Amino acid sequence: MGRLLTLFVVGTIGLLLRFLIKGEFELDQLLLLFLFPVASVVILLIKNNQIKKDAQFQPNGDAYDIQTRMAERFSTSKKVATKGDTILGNYHRFHKKGWHKLLTNIMDSPGKFYINFEFNFPSRFKFVEVKEHAIIGNSKWEVYEDDRLTGTIETDYSVKNATNLKEKLILQYGEDTYIFHSFGVGSETKVEHDQLEVARGTRKKGAVYGLTVTEAYKDHESLLFAVFILFNYVFEQ
The missing domain is CATH 3.20.90 (Tubby Protein; Chain A)
Structure with a gap:
């Protein structure tokens, strides 16, 4: 999960720099980046469920x-x-x-x-x-x-x-x-x-x-x- 969020942050910074320097913006890449936090939420839910089962x-x-x-x-x-x-x-x-x-x-x-x-x-x-x-x-x-x-x-x-x-x-x-x-x-x-x-x-x-x-x-x-x-x-x- 932490790695996915890190990739999201790095990718977002990369897209922002590309827009500021070259004036280029690609929506499909931005949408692809947003898959990382979505996947992180899913992983977090699974993780919390496993924590609960371990404790019980x-x-x-x-x-x-x-x-x-x-x-x-x-x-x-x-x-x-x-x-x-x-x-x-x-x-x-x-x-x-x-x-x-x-x-x-x-x-x-x-x-x-x-x-x-x-x-x-x-x-x-x-x-x-x-x-x-x-x-x-x-x-x-x-x-x-x-x-x-x-x-x-x-x-x-x-x-x-x-x-x-x-x-x-x-x-x-x-x-x-x-x-x-x-x-x-x-x-x-x-x-x-x-x-x-x-x-x-x-x-x-x-x-x-x-x-x-x-x-x-x-x-x-x-x-x-x-x-x-x-x-x-x-x-x-």
């Missing part, structure tokens, strides 16, 4: 330990996480500065710029991006648990991963290292600790995502699910 997601008792619906990813509206038959908590994206949100919408890429999260599961986690301009290279976040710095998260865009079409995120939590990886859109996301698979996530029907954590790692399932959400945003799964 209800537990369904599915076998997955934790689930969420995240169809819309640009806004800072709260989304719901469920566990079994109950609502586990909520989470939302946030921006450090107002223009960060504007740039994210203009670039039309929810996973590439200025991703910060706050989770209430009920433990309170916050992921704060500390390497904000990683257009080339890896992105990095600090992990805060109840306002205490407890770890870091970093992408791994190595040549090896790129060659194998592998998407990888590394969580360093205290002395423990967790590896999140998948092989592209639609693939399952596996979580490993000490080369042992400890959780597996997938996109279910529609925009519903779920993560199952093995019994030995249940104490960390809320944090692992939070990183799983970040993973899907970053790699636009």
